[in-house]
Amino acid sequence: MSARKHNKPAGAVRSPANNSHHKKPQSPSVKQKIYEPYWPLESVNEGIKMGQLIVGPLRINPKNYEDAYVPLPDGSADIFISGMKDRNRSLNTDVVVVLVNPYEQWRVFVDVFDEFEKSSVKSSKSLEEVSDDDSGPDIVYDDSDNEASCDINIVTDLKQMSLTDDATNNTSLQKTPNSQESKDKSLKKTHNSPSQVNKYKNLQKTPNSSPQGSNMKTPVKKFVSILDMRTNGSSLAKDLFGVGKSSNMSEEDTRRFVQRTGRVVYIFEKKNSRAASGRLKLMQDKNKRFALFSPSDSRIPRIIIPMSECPKDFYDRPDIYAQILYIAIIQQWDETSNMPLGCLAKSLGEAGQIEPETEAMLIELDVDDTPFSDKVIECLPQNLPWTIPASEYTYRKDLRQSCIFTIDPATARDLDDAVSIEELGNGNYQVGVHIADVSFFVQESTELDTAAASRATSVYLVQKVVPMLPRLLCEELCSLNPDQDRLAFSVIWTINEEGEIFDEWYGRTVIRSCVKLSYEHAQGFIDHPNKVWTQDELPPITNGFSVQDVCKRVLQLNKIALSLRKQRFDNGALRLDQVKIQFSLNKETALPNGYSVYKQKDSNRLIEEFMLLANMAVAHKIKQHFPQKAILRRHPPPQIKPLEVMEELCDSLSLEIDASNSSTLHKSLLKYYGEDEFSQSRFQVLVVLISKPMQLAKYFCAGTFQDESLFHHYALNVPLYTHFTSPIRRYPDILVHRLLAAALGYCEVTEMSTQLLQKQADYCNDKKLNAKMASDRSNEMYFSIFVKEVGPLEETGMVMAVLDKSFDVLILKLGIVKRVYLEKLPLVSSEFRKNMKSPELVIEWLADEVCTRATRHLITLFTLVECSVFADKEPLKCSCVIKRPKEEITLAAA
Numbered sequence: 036m037s038a039r040k041h042n043k044p045a046g047a048v049r050s051p052a053n054n055s056h057h058k059k060p061q062s063p064s065v066k067q068k069i070y071e072p073y074w075p076l077e078s079v080n081e082g083i084k085m086g087q088l089i090v091g092p093l094r095i096n097p098k099n100y101e102d103a104y105v106p107l108p109d110g111s112a113d114i115f116i117s118g119m120k121d122r123n124r125s126l127n128t129d130v131v132v133v134l135v136n137p138y139e140q141w142r143v144f145v146d147v148f149d150e151f152e153k154s155s156v157k158s159s160k161s162l163e164e165v166s167d168d169d170s171g172p173d174i175v176y177d178d179s180d181n182e183a184s185c186d187i188n189i190v191t192d193l194k195q196m197s198l199t200d201d202a203t204n205n206t207s208l209q210k211t212p213n214s215q216e217s218k219d220k221s222l223k224k225t226h227n228s229p230s231q232v233n234k235y236k237n238l239q240k241t242p243n244s245s246p247q248g249s250n251m252k253t254p255v256k257k258f259v260s261i262l263d264m265r266t267n268g269s270s271l272a273k274d275l276f277g278v279g280k281s282s283n284m285s286e287e288d289t290r291r292f293v294q295r296t297g298r299v300v301y302i303f304e305k306k307n308s309r310a311a312s313g314r315l316k317l318m319q320d321k322n323k324r325f326a327l328f329s330p331s332d333s334r335i336p337r338i339i340i341p342m343s344e345c346p347k348d349f350y351d352r353p354d355i356y357a358q359i360l361y362i363a364i365i366q367q368w369d370e371t372s373n374m375p376l377g378c379l380a381k382s383l384g385e386a387g388q389i390e391p392e393t394e395a396m397l398i399e400l401d402v403d404d405t406p407f408s409d410k411v412i413e414c415l416p417q418n419l420p421w422t423i424p425a426s427e428y429t430y431r432k433d434l435r436q437s438c439i440f441t442i443d444p445a446t447a448r449d450l451d452d453a454v455s456i457e458e459l460g461n462g463n464y465q466v467g468v469h470i471a472d473v474s475f476f477v478q479e480s481t482e483l484d485t486a487a488a489s490r491a492t493s494v495y496l497v498q499k500v501v502p503m504l505p506r507l508l509c510e511e512l513c514s515l516n517p518d519q520d521r522l523a524f525s526v527i528w529t530i531n532e533e534g535e536i537f538d539e540w541y542g543r544t545v546i547r548s549c550v551k552l553s554y555e556h557a558q559g560f561i562d563h564p565n566k567v568w569t570q571d572e573l574p575p576i577t578n579g580f581s582v583q584d585v586c587k588r589v590l591q592l593n594k595i596a597l598s599l600r601k602q603r604f605d606n607g608a609l610r611l612d613q614v615k616i617q618f619s620l621n622k623e624t625a626l627p628n629g630y631s632v633y634k635q636k637d638s639n640r641l642i643e644e645f646m647l648l649a650n651m652a653v654a655h656k657i658k659q660h661f662p663q664k665a666i667l668r669r670h671p672p673p674q675i676k677p678l679e680v681m682e683e684l685c686d687s688l689s690l691e692i693d694a695s696n697s698s699t700l701h702k703s704l705l706k707y708y709g710e711d712e713f714s715q716s717r718f719q720v721l722v723v724l725i726s727k728p729m730q731l732a733k734y735f736c737a738g739t740f741q742d743e744s745l746f747h748h749y750a751l752n753v754p755l756y757t758h759f760t761s762p763i764r765r766y767p768d769i770l771v772h773r774l775l776a777a778a779l780g781y782c783e784v785t786e787m788s789t790q791l792l793q794k795q796a797d798y799c800n801d802k803k804l805n806a807k808m809a810s811d812r813s814n815e816m817y818f819s820i821f822v823k824e825v826g827p828l829e830e831t832g833m834v835m836a837v838l839d840k841s842f843d844v845l846i847l848k849l850g851i852v853k854r855v856y857l858e859k860l861p862l863v864s865s866e867f868r869k870n871m872k873s874p875e876l877v878i879e880w881l882a883d884e885v886c887t888r889a890t891r892h893l894i895t896l897f898t899l900v901e902c903s904v905f906a907d908k909e910p911l912k913c914s915c916v917i918k919r920p921k922e923e924i925t926l927a928a929a
Contacts, residue, residue, distance in 0.1 A: 066371035070123050074300045079132050088132050089114065090303050095127040095334040105133050105297070110730055111675050114297045115142060119336065121298035124368045124375070126307035127334045128801070133297040139262040142294050143276070146257060146869055148264075152271055261293065291676075306801060309365040311335040312395030314386065315345060315379075317353050326350075328363045328377065332399065338363050338377040345379065360386040362398050387910025389625070389816065393496065396812050400805040402494050404501045407486060414483035415476070415507050423520055423545060427475075430781075434525070435547040438580050438588060439469060441515055442642050445553040449493075449502075449763045450515040453523070453548050454645055456588050456595075463531050466595065468649040469546050471513040472522040473762035474772040477504070479785060488795065491802035493764035496813040497618050498625060503764055513763050517548045518577040524759075524772055526649045534598035539652055541779055549578040550585055557638035560589045593637060596644040603647070607698030607752035611722050611729075614850025618817050627821040632848065646760045647751070653775055654757035660778035663738030663789050666770045666796060667757045670748040673728035681724055687873045688896060692725070697752045700725065716833040716847050717897050723835055723845060723852070731804070734758075734767050734796040738789035767799050818851070819913050823906035832902040832917070834894055837874040839867040842894055844902055844915060853904065853915035860916060863889050880919045892920055 074082070082088035089108060093116070096102040103122050104113035114133055116122050125131045264272040275292070313330035326345050328338040340363060342350060349356055360383040368375035381398075384391035397404055439455040455467040477484050487503055494501040502509045515521050523546045529538040551574055560568070568582045576585060604610070615633040620626065657665040678694050685692040690707065693699035704725060708718045732748065740746065748756040759775070762768035770785075770792070777784040787795075822828055832844035832853075841856045857865050863879040876894040880886070894900075901918040 068370045069373060070120065070370045071298070071300065072370055073123070073302065074132070076301075079301045082134070083132070088134055088300070089297075090130060090132050092306070093122070093125050093127060093129050093131045093299070095122075097332070097334055100333045100336075103127075105131060110671055112294070114295045116297060116299060121296075123299040125299050125302050126305075126309070126365075128306045129302055130304040130306055131299045132301035132303050134300045135295050135297040139260065139265075141261050141296050142258040143261060143264050143292055144257070144294070145259055148272065148292055149869070152269060258294075291679075308399065308401040310380065310398050310401075311338070311363055311365075312360055312383070312392075312399055313363065314359065315340065315349065315353070315356055315361060317350065323350060328361070328379075330363070331360075331395070337374050338365060339372075339374050340377055340379055358386050360384060360391045360395055362395060389498070389820065392816055392911060393498075393813065396809060396816075397494075397501070400809050402501055402805060402809055403490055404494075407505050408482070410482040411486045412505065414478075414481050415505060416512065421512055423522060427522065427543075428545065430543070431522070432525070432542055432544045434467070434469070434523075434544050435520060436578070437467075437546070438578075438584055439467070439546050439548050440550045440552055440585060440588075441517070441548055442552045442554060442557045442589075442638060445555065448514065449500075449509045450548075450551065451761045451763045452642070452646065453515045453546060454592060454642070456591050458591075459529070463529055463537065464591065464595065465527060466530050466592070466645070467525055467527040468645050468760070469515070469523040469525045469544060470649070470760050470772075471515055471763055472524045472543060472772070473504070473508070473513050474524075474769050474776060475522050476508055476513060477769055479773065487766050487769065488798075491766045491799045492806045494806040494809050496810060497627075497817045498620065498813075503766065509763055515546065515548050517551045517575070520545060520547050524775065526652055528648075528652075530595060532594055532598060534595060534602050541653070541656060541775060543776070543779075543781060547578060549580045550574055550576045552585070552589075554636065554638040554642075557589050557641065558636050560586045561593050561637045561641075564590055589638075589641075592645070593641050596641040597637075599644045599648060600640060603644075603751070604701060607696060607701075609697035609701045609750045609752070611704075611726050611750075613722060613726070614719070614848070616814070616818070616849055618814075618821065626824065627817045628824075630818075630821060632850075650757055650759050651751075651753055651755065653759040653771060654755040656778055657757070657771060657774040658737055658755055661737075661774055661784060663736075664784060664787070664792055665737040665757075665774060666734060666767055666792060667737055667746060667755060668732055668734050668748065668767075669746050669756070670732040670750050671730045671745075672749045674730060677728035681728060684724070684873065684896070685721075690721075692721075694725075697749055712831075713897075713899065716831075716845075716899060719847055719850075720833050720835045720845055720897060731800075734799050734803075736789050736792040736796055739793045765799075765803075767796065770795070816911050818849075819906060819911045822904055822913050827903045827905040830902050830904065832900050832915075834896055834898040834900060837867075837876055837894060837896060840865075842876060844900060844917070846902060846904065846915070851904075853902070853913070855902075855915050855917055859914070861919075883919075886919065890919065 079088065083090060089105065091105040091108070091114075094104045094106075094113075096104075101118050103116040105116060106113050114135060116133070261276045264276045268276070311328075311330040311332060313328055313332075313335075316327045316329055318325060318327050324342055326340045326342055326349065328340045330337070346356060361379050362381040362383060363377045364380050365375045365377045367377075383394050386392070396402075434455070437455050437457070439453050441450045441453045443450055451471050453469040455465075455469065457465045459465055477487055483504075490501075490503045493503045493509075504513070513521075515523070523544045525540075525542060525544040525546075527540045528536050530536050556573055559566075559572075568586055570576065570582055573582055573585075576582060612635065616630045617633050618627040619629045619631070621628045654665075654667055658667065673694070682692050682694050692703045694703075704718070704721060707714065707721060709715060729750075732750070737746065743754075747754055757771050758765055758768045759771045760768065762772055773782070773785055776782050785792075828849075830846050830848050832846045834842050835845045835852065836843040840858070841854050843852055843854050845852050857876075857878065860878065861881040861883070863881055865879070866877040868875040868877065873896055878892050878894060880890045880892060882888050901920075902915050903918060904913055904915050906912070907914050
């Protein structure tokens, strides 16, 4: 993988050794360089080849823009990038090149080491027996993709991941195995001196660590450097964090205590759009040449805007523009400038309104919602109404007389998939999955194909869908609408009720769906199998089939689906479902007037099982025929460090979670499901906690990996998987359809190289993530508007993380995580207790009219609390506080 070429900045370094730390003094007339010049491409490529540099996507903490992370190549841990200077003008999601700092500059998790030191004094436990409570990356595991894929969502800003490699003095990525002698020494050595953790705890205070009141505890620094530990730490610290290979740190110890740090030396690829929404302000010094643009997203730096770009009267009347939302684009960021220079691209309207905020969000996330060009439209059938060409019947299997139907959400308009089942008379069935043959209409290398590849996915917002394809295809010609002849790609199995497959067939077909069922219709059949249904209770059924014909087939499919599902989980699949809400909108105002919780039922799972089966079958087929070009989908295993933390946290609370593999993890989780309120609430929190270590599933081209074990899909626990079943809304499915067509001899295989296919797969991964973030932000926007309209929501929550000045609560009914800040509660005092893996807060409430004396309240993981969610003064933001408990909670150790 070669780096994308950048123009060499003036004074750019020519080798890793010749960097900004060795610059000559500059004359007063020359501007001081704030940022290190980017390394020349030659040095970058050499450093990557030698293992001295790493390449990876930059992730900036949205709750603290000073903190950023780049994952190691194996995804096991992160390198910490501290502050904007070390980030070196790179932005969130950019692919950057990082130089790892010397060992002495790596950081140590203070609280973790404190715990270990205390335990070593008491029981001389080894490092191999104790670990920290470091939180993993802020990832929430979601099943929106019918494959238990992962999606990003911010949960907590606790300490980040640390390392898997040994702590050595070498900045190379190569591991240096510790000798057995060193490990034995770590195991045997006992330190009997008193804890000296306070020495290094007070080395560096956090900038915002002032107490909120005279009785509030002052937090201490969570991280210090290894050099600080060597200089000011205890004897145990000095022994463990010795120089280079002489340290007594095993690989596991390193992962628990230490995190690499580094700095960005090159931007490999500018994936961030450089577009941001925000508001205009005057410079603090009232500069008449430039204005200041303040982005809504804290991860984007403030941008300098020439006054000539601003409204003519902005300088004299800035207040009238204070609530106007603009789009600004970063154009230039020199080494001598604290902030980038940009321009105003568009005025969107008043901040806090749905349409301006939605437009801003789509621009920021690079979602193209512009009308399709004339050249794209010219690729569509021009003679309407369109009919299937006679030539298609000559080679396709004609299934128009079969009882085929769709099951989708009631509001669905793009119907990708249909199902069928026929009894064979010997106890077996012929089950079919029929997918819209989008690749017939989207021919490779056409303007339509280019547009679809560019969009890569449909984007689902609360109030609308931004389609990947023109609506003529999405909602008409490709959509498997009832009583219409449609082109399909089908997979048909011979299968029995136990889910045993005896034969399978792939091919292009012509189908005619007899009815469009909703999930509610199908669920009605499942819930009431003996009911005699009437035509009036269902949508029109055509093609000579009756209500009973359809009902019988839904029940047969459900029986097989239950068997397939049992097989999947018996074979080690993992499922982590989280609460989702959906809004109803006022037809006149388009504002939310209510919400409901989306519940997955047997009818949803019926379709899911057969879609999964089809995706797995097609994955094997295209991999068999095109091992170098097959487009597949892999799901890497969870990150080691946060997974261990999750296990140990649960263990400290007497919850046995075995995270050895996806199977043991799923079975462990199910043990704690119960019918009572506490058990169900705890189960929801456990799902979120277990989700945090999970990585994202990714599209890839098979030829780019030599090790086929990397093809594995962790959540499904299968060796091969792909996406075949949603070509109307996902571009990778179109690529897979073309590969399947070539495998079956319908056409030649694509001429795209393995490298180009991988590049397209990477692009689709980015677009899929952006689409999910857009969907999430749209939901958050409508939720905030709903709260503002109806007033505070009073809901039950459960504590899922405890920090020194705040705690996170999962609002159970809504599936939303909100942070509760102590400073917003009427408290007398608070005390933070770091009790090994399970921290606690003891808060004391002020007396009020209802309770005439101060009451104490213990906040721990799994504490049930009554919450009030209310609208902020800031547009489209919500905050949360908890209510005082009705009676004082006894604190044994308070």
